[in-house]
Amino acid sequence: MSLKEVHFDLLRRLQENPDCTQRELASEMGISLGKVNYCLKKLIEKGWVKAKNFHNNKNKQSYAYLLTPKGIEEKGKLTIEFLQRKMEEYEMLKMEITQLQEEIEG
DSSP states (O other): OOOHHHHHHHHHHHHTHHHHHHHHHHHHHHHHHHHHHHHHHHHHTTSSSSEOOTTTSTTTTTTEEEOHHHHHHHHHHHHHHHHHHHHHHHHHHHHHHHHHHHHHHH
16 A cells, blocks of 8 residues: 555544544555654644543543544545545456456366
8 A cells, every 4th residue: 555545544533433443454555653643743744633631531542533524634635535546447457357358268
């Protein structure tokens, strides 16, 4: 998974569940906790995500990760980019399947 794909996946997951922990994100995404931490820091530096500490929570490590307006805009751009790529991959797979079927029927 490229860094861009990780960023996109993080943005999608955080928009759906801003209260999830880095450990939960790492487990769901199948990547290391360190990579999640690194990528979240990068998204915060870019101004796409804001980390908000829970003041009433006994666990001082808990944050809500909120997408900023810029983050929502960038997520939209990434969504279009990934959708276009997946559609191209789909068309290429259809062609490959057709070729394989023709070889079998040969």
